[in-house]
Amino acid sequence: MVQYSAARLDASFAALSDATRRGVLEQLERGDASITDLADRFHMTLTGMKKHVSVLEHAGLVVTRKIGRVRTCQLGARGLDAEAAWIEKRRRLWEARFDELDKVVEDMMQKEKSDGRKRRE
Amino acid sequence: MAANGGSENNATTMERTSDRETTVTRTINAPARIVFEAWTNPEHFKRWWTPKSYGMTIRSCEIDARTGGGYKLMISHPQYAPEPMPFFGWYLEVTPPSQLVWTNEEGGEAGPVTTVTFEEKDGRTLIVMRDLYPSKEALDAAMESGSTGGFEETFDQLEAFLAAGG
Numbered sequence: 001m002v003q004y005s006a007a008r009l010d011a012s013f014a015a016l017s018d019a020t021r022r023g024v025l026e027q028l029e030r031g032d033a034s035i036t037d038l039a040d041r042f043h044m045t046l047t048g049m050k051k052h053v054s055v056l057e058h059a060g061l062v063v064t065r066k067i068g069r070v071r072t073c074q075l076g077a078r079g080l081d082a083e084a085a086w087i088e089k090r091r092r093l094w095e096a097r098f099d100e101l102d103k104v105v106e107d108m109m110q111k112e113k114s115d116g117r118k119r120r121e
Numbered sequence: 122m123a124a125n126g127g128s129e130n131n132a133t134t135m136e137r138t139s140d141r142e143t144t145v146t147r148t149i150n151a152p153a154r155i156v157f158e159a160w161t162n163p164e165h166f167k168r169w170w171t172p173k174s175y176g177m178t179i180r181s182c183e184i185d186a187r188t189g190g191g192y193k194l195m196i197s198h199p200q201y202a203p204e205p206m207p208f209f210g211w212y213l214e215v216t217p218p219s220q221l222v223w224t225n226e227e228g229g230e231a232g233p234v235t236t237v238t239f240e241e242k243d244g245r246t247l248i249v250m251r252d253l254y255p256s257k258e259a260l261d262a263a264m265e266s267g268s269t270g271g272f273e274e275t276f277d278q279l280e281a282f283l284a285a286g287g
């Protein structure tokens with residue numbers, strides 16, 4: 001059981017490492033969509049999108065069902081798992097830190113410039 | 122990415138890069154020696170490490186940025202740590218202005234080793250920060266204990282507070 005769940009987690013992280021696949025999950029949070037819809041939205045071929053959806057499906061993040069000729073995708077019961085949420089929260093903390101760091105280094109460069117001017121005078 | 126791109130191009134990414142490692146990246150519009158200084162000089166460091174939006178306050182900050190030197194941060198939060206909590210460790214490697222490696226001792230044996238590299242290109246600096254945990258179990262446990270599942274801002278703040286050391 002533990003083995004199985006670890007394999008699932010690895011699959012989840014692999015699935016989430018791609019920007020298009022993260023975008024597909026975001027899109028599916030807003031509502032179900034067919035593979036054709038998704039391919040259009042992300043400017044991809046049908047084959048390309050099918051591959052992405054199959055990776056997400058393998059990780060349990062998306063389920064698909066075929067009605068007639070249309071395959072519809074919806075978020076898997078797992079949704080975005082706790083680990084992905086943890087990573088996103090950490091990322092936001094780092095983003096906030098780096099935004100502050102931007103201001104600090106700007107001040108440091110300003111000061112260096114004005115000190116340099118003083119030395120030359 | 123354009124060499125002279127504005128800060129809007131400087132996205133912060135984070136991902137799990139192996140079963141026991143996470144990686145954060147960000148580009149800063151300053152040369153590496155300035156960025157390195159901002160990470161190793163306490164006067165600069167304490168201005169950015171605890172973002173105001175997270176409610177944390179850095180009470181004191183000692184940094185001895187030499188290989189074998191130590192650091193100690195005392196950080197408080199009005200709700201979760203009215204009494205400041207220590208975050209501390211050792212610098213395993215200090216190579217100005219391109220690399221810092223430190224331990225996170227407050228986490229005990231499960232604490233990660235943090236490696237930050239500063240790579241300068243065209244006057245901008247790519248920061249790559251890796252947290253390497255002692256085992257897959259240690260990283261999984263960190264994720265589980267930090268995953269409150271809450272959506273409230275306060276949960277984010279608590280988790281951020283617990284992550285304050287690294």
